Amino acid sequence: MKRNADITVQSRETTYRAGGVIEQLADGVRITYQEPKELKMGTVTTTLTVRGGVAALSRTGAVRCALRFEEGKLHRSVYETYYGTFPTELRTHTLRAKMDGSGGLLDLHYTLAVGGAPDEHRLKILVRAKEEMK
Numbered sequence: 001m002k003r004n005a006d007i008t009v010q011s012r013e014t015t016y017r018a019g020g021v022i023e024q025l026a027d028g029v030r031i032t033y034q035e036p037k038e039l040k041m042g043t044v045t046t047t048l049t050v051r052g053g054v055a056a057l058s059r060t061g062a063v064r065c066a067l068r069f070e071e072g073k074l075h076r077s078v079y080e081t082y083y084g085t086f087p088t089e090l091r092t093h094t095l096r097a098k099m100d101g102s103g104g105l106l107d108l109h110y111t112l113a114v115g116g117a118p119d120e121h122r123l124k125i126l127v128r129a130k131e132e133m134k
Contacts, residue, residue: 024101
């Protein structure tokens with residue numbers, strides 16, 4: 001079942017709200033939304049899938065990436081932008097997720113190195129489902 005949703009994304013750099021969709025999966029939840037144009041990244045669609053102790057985030061459009069958050073593990077990927085493609089390394093320190101088809105909270109603490117420069121991050125995503133989509 002898919003439902004429209006209000007999504008609030010909070011990081012140390014910014015807090016923004018977006019409208020999107022939340023979908024209850026057999027083994028988790030999928031959230032999809034567009035990044036606000038104020039972030040000046042161009043048109044970017046973000047899809048976040050939370051299953052068990054793993055959160056997978058993908059971005060498509062003006063930037064492309066696939067990030068996998070799994071507590072205590074290192075994952076390598078690439079981040080593609082207009083300016084070039086950069087290798088990434090992501091180590092998740094903590095992942096707390098309490099989500100279902102009605103919404104919930106994802107709280108991530110991780111270190112991300114893009115092109116070799118590691119930086120520590122905290123990301124909170126709050127989702128509140130609204131009416132069922134027709």
